[in-house]
Amino acid sequence: MSDIKKLAGQTVWYGVPTIISRFLGYLMNMALPFLFIQPSKTADITQVYAIIPFLNILFTYGLETAYFRFSQEKEKHHLYNTLSVSLFLSTLVFTGLLFLSRHSIAEAASLAEHPEYLTWMCGIIFFDTLATLPFARLRQENRPRRYAFVRMSGIVVNLTIVLLFLGFLPGYVHRNPDSPLKIITNLNIGIGYYLIGNLLGSISTFLLLFRELKDLKWEFDGTLWKEVMKYSYPLIIVGLGGMINDMLSRLVYQHVVDLPPEQAKHELGIFANVYRLAVMITIMIQAFRMAAEPFFFNQSKQDGAQKSYARVMKFFVIACCFMFLLIGLYLDVLKWVITLKSKAWGEGMYIVPILAMGNIFLGIYYNLSIWYKLTGKNLYGAYITIGGAILTIVLNILLIPKFHYLGAAIATFTCYLVMMVSSYLLGQRFYPIPYARKKLLSYITLVALIVMGHRLVTYLYSPLWFSVLTGTIFLLAFTAFVGRIEQKDLVRIPYIGKWVTKLNGKS
Template identity: 60%
Template sequence: MSSIKKLAGQTLWYGLPTIGSRFLGYILNFSLSFIYQAADTADLTQIYAIVPFINILFTYGVETSYFRFSKEMDKDRLYNTLNVSIFTTTILFSAILLLFSQSLANAALMPDHPEYFIWLTGIIFLDTLATLPFAKLRQEGRPRKYAFVRIAGITINVLVVVFFIGVCPQIEKKNPGSFWLLMYDPSIGIGYYLIGNVAGSATTFLLLWKEWISFKFNFDGKLWKQAMKYAYPLIIVGLGGMVNEMISRLVYQHVVTLPPAEAKRQLGIFAANYRLAVLITIFIQMFRLAAEPFFFNQSKEDNAKKTYARVMKFFVIACCCMFLVIGLFLDVFKEILTIKFKEYGEGIHIVPILAMGSVFLGIYYNLSIWYKLTDRNLFGAAITIAGAVITVLLNIWWIPRFGFTGSAWATFTCYAFMMTTSYLLGQKFYRIPYAKKKLLSYLVLSAVIFFLHRALGMLYANIYFSISTAIVLLVAFLWFMANVERKEFQQFPVIGRFFQPPPPKSAN
């Protein structure tokens, strides 16, 4: 149990700043629905859908390679070699992006805004150079600095956006000649979200300066080839994963059979509702930050497989709870989302579909440890490519017929396929004793509770009734989990004491 406690502690250490930074970023993006109409947010949605693809190409799996080989190789030599590699390629790739910024803007149907791609290049350049310093902090177990840098970066990001989007327009109305407006250009508008991101990324890079300058320009070609041989399938995995997550928003305007203005409006609605399901993705990211180095470090232990199985169980329970929080309180989220623009409520029905799809994705990430530990990354690449093909084909087929509802079901189908395939292959090559019947029953129970709540809402459509029944059903689920897994929870720090059996009564 000590290893599980360690993972829980690491998840909190790395997770809290991740939750904090991602949640601030989430609120920042969520605020779009309060400031701009759906059609006005479409360009920014596309820009941020492109970023993850370029990030994967820029980093090409060096982070995972660093974790994989840091236990076997000289850490300084490995760090130096990978940093020289990523520094060189980042400069080269960034120059290419800047050179073709107008062409990229034309292809993305925003020819009047090539500056968006210039700012995007700045964000990716700085974030890429911070990749290995962040990995070094995680590998060396330095969560305090990791937390500080992450939170500082997103804080600056938020402050810059709030100043230019929220404060400056008010100053311009009341005092047009103010000193504070010298740097403000109202024509940039929503572009200040990107400028804020540049400022946040620059802050992060500067705070990691000590880790960055600690490397020397020493390059070991043999070590680099070994690391790249391990990493290149992960590039395919990463790109395929981004296709599955982002392709719907990239192709939506190109395949939907609607006038351009309506297509932009629907894309904005789709993106706003997609952000609600991202709450589960934030938890998954938090878990992965701690789990990846933990899984590699744990692999040589005698009980490693049992530990992985128990980790999966706790992970699924946590994901089910998060799915229910989103699904049961969907009416509350709808009220918040439609405070200013009612049109955003048109897509609220896709949120549970995307949320359960995100749960499947999280389980897939947990399962993927089998091919990383056995150096069978090509299997991971094959699964991801197959998932990407499914996603692309279903989006092309279903978006013209069902709009963003079809896209949501395409995402759900893809992640269900990837999860199932990875489980079956993993049991063949690296058998882990997952409690599959119990885990499946937890997922089914979560879905049944959600549908029960929706059925009750159809019988009596009232927001207060919806909230009341949601609380009752969520508490019932938590009570059920607490009783079924009581022995497991008893061993946890802090919360364990709440699950201990009552002391025996003394005899009179």
């Protein structure tokens, strides 16, 4: 279990900045219903943040994963220098092209009224890309505390800007109409401060990585670079396909739904908001990936690696099941919070459990994907992702016009389910891992039934206090059930083990 403890500890450290970043971002997004009564006002920023992940994939072109892969067999500093030089030069070129194309992109993405959003986006992509390899180096060298500090510092800057310009200044100027700060509020940047805060946070993060950047030597090994690119180019396809699966519904929603433009923006704003309610599972996935990718590569040469991967999968699925229950069982609380100012923001809440379960499938797929990264069969990962992307495109085009948000949620759920099953079947063929398949399927099925049962109970009797009470009872029952089933492994984990022993001792 020592390998699991190590991974869990690193997941916490990598997860802390990820969790806080997502949580603070979630709080900022949760503030949107209090800052903007109409959901349509947030549609443009949703479009920008649907574009950024695609650009992140193109700009980094798989070098992060390739660095983990080749650092196992190549001289690390030489590898780091070669990849950093490549990334620096390509980032300059790509950012220049992006900046020159920003007006065309604005027209295509229905952002013609705010071309400045694309300019700020260029800056965000530039600095985030240059920080990619320094962050990967921190992860590869097992320096999670340094990683957490730098990440958190950028988050603090981002949050400060947003709170200052959207939270504090408008109220201050309203109370002091003669204040010179009125000039700032007259700029009418509005929700654009989310992007400005993001840009300044990215710049701060880049500057704080100076220690990792100053060690860079300007050397480039063309032979090594070609070897790395042969490995990494399928990961570009994997990444782009993954972004299509994740972001396409929000990117195309207002273009395929058969509604007047303003109503389409209204629904997009609502859909983006309810999509964020699945953020806890996404947080879990991202925190896990930060620690797991270098862990998997480092473990690959050890005896019994496959058994370690199977144990990791088990605990990962259990953690995701708890996240799913926290979302599904307390959905009424989330709805109550976001509708305090406007009831319109509560529309579409019924699709949240569907999206959350789809994200569990996505997390399992990421866990399963280690087989093609370890065996060098990245093209199989590309094929799976391309298949998922095609399925996503077809289902969104067919279902969104007819079912609106529900159609988009079904498309997400179906795509990730198919990708998960495909990766499992291929993985067991090329790199067999003894996953506890029946047990994991039972856990996932059980939490789905629990949430459906809770929704049925609260449909029959709907006071908020009753929803919270019954949800808590269901959550505690599942906790006790897992504690009993997994007692043998859980008692060996610090802190958790003592609690499990006491719980089962009393029962």
